[in-house]
Amino acid sequence: MDCNKLTEDGTPELGMEFNSEEDAYKFYNKYAFKMGFSVRKDYPNKDKDGVTAFRRYSCYKEGVKRKYEGDVMPKRTRAPTKIGCGAKMVIMLFRGTMKYRVHDLVLEHNHELHIAQCAHMMPSQRKVSKAQGFQAEISEDVGLSLKQSHELMEKEAGGMENVGYTREDLKRYLRTRRERSLKYGEAETMCGKRPSTILTDQDHAMAAALSVVMPETFHGLCTFHIRRNFMKYLGNHYKKNSDLPYMFGACMYGFEEMEQFNRVWEAMVKKHNLENNEWLSELYRIRDKWARCMMKERWTAGMRSTQLSESLNTAIKNHLKLDHDLVQFFRHFNRVVDEKRHNELIAEYEMRQKLPMVRLRQTPMLVHASETYSPTVFVAFKNEYGESTVMVILRQQDAAMIVEFAIMSYDGGSEKIVVFNRNDLSVRCSCKKYENEGILCGHALKVFDTVGIKIIPPEYIKRRWTKRARAGDCFDRRRREVVADPKIMISTRYRELAPAMIKVATRAAMSEDTSKKAKSNLCKIKKI
Structure with a gap:
């Protein structure tokens, strides 16, 4: 139906048609808001293809409360809300037009309706939107209580009646999100990989x-x-x-x-x-x-x-409480991880801001390392290169494409065996420093210098130690690209739009003409 017509003729009638059952529900719920009752969706009747063929929308007070049949009466029982109200709107799908038509309609209620000031409290009028939900999750992530988060929403919306949900609704929303996170494993540990x-x-x-x-x-x-x-x-x-x-x-x-x-x-x-x-x-x-x-x-x-792990544990304890569940624990764990990542960004800035100290400017190997490695790893590599300058080759054995070097420090120490392959330019040292730490040892660098290799071969540069370790796309274990958290952007846009929309509504409500124009434009915006 046309949005402007629904605004002018807000009362449902037999024969009305809707493009979808969702459109029918929105129309009836809007009518219920004006009249002062809440709407309940009954179970749909679907055909063999899963398409809803018949559905009834009833007053929230439809039906009667069942009598308790147990042997022992519970100490606390809920106050009854159902009193057999017969108000309803039934829609049926017409195959010819594939539209839903109002087939049965009862407008009379057998109970007192709510006043306009309480309309926002009715269950069918309350819903935590995605933007509000994201903002509530972010508020919880930074440690705000449920009450503080709800009060923040009230201030942004311009009053409690404009929020669109109650504090209990927000509590249920957050609890449901936690349960789903546990059920479906929202946080996949290490993307399914196994540590070495x-x-x-x-x-x-x-x-x-x-x-x-x-x-x-x-x-x-x-x-x-x-x-x-x-x-x-x-x-x-x-x-x-x-x-x-x-x-x-x-x-x-x-x-x-x-x-x-x-x-x-x-x-x-x-x-x-x-x-x-x-x-x-x-x-x-x-x-x-x-x-x-x-x-x-x-x-x-x-x-x-495990000193790094112990320091992380200490940092996590500063954000935890005894009543936190598992999902809340991971949320606060992510706060600590975010702090660590911020420290990484500081290191990234310092790396790009300050040039590494390369004393031997004419050494291609060190220049290449300074351009490739992160500052901390470059210092470690520079130390190994310095050690290589005081290494001496005790003997050399050639066997076709394989050359074996016996190397020892000039001032003494144990003898190391380095095997160099002329075919693929690979090197293997008995000290196993590269296998253990991912940095070439002084013995291997001595061999590279001897055979005329003046830059670090690509196969001996581990990406994790380079300046570009944080660059590139990140994928989870299902090979889906991991992007920045969309909740932050949605919440930011919500905070920008909410005050502006409140100002528009305030000015539009000053007269009947501006109010109608605002409603008409809002209907157009909803279709975008």
């Missing part, structure tokens, strides 16, 4: 769970927790001048070769009479999860402890 390495404490239950849930992920132990347990289980062996903690620390961090590790470990156990210590024996059994010599081929990005 996970560091935890020595919790046996967590170790068992990881072996089942992520069998392909390497499970390492946090060195911080190991040292703390060291003081707990071996504190009675610790003396003022004891070398026990130093020997233990050397086994954990110092040795790159297994022979050195075993030799010092056996000496430490024997010297301090720790052969029967159960905790130390169990720790040695799982040494592949914490000893440097055993973990050098595992990807850890240079991390050996």
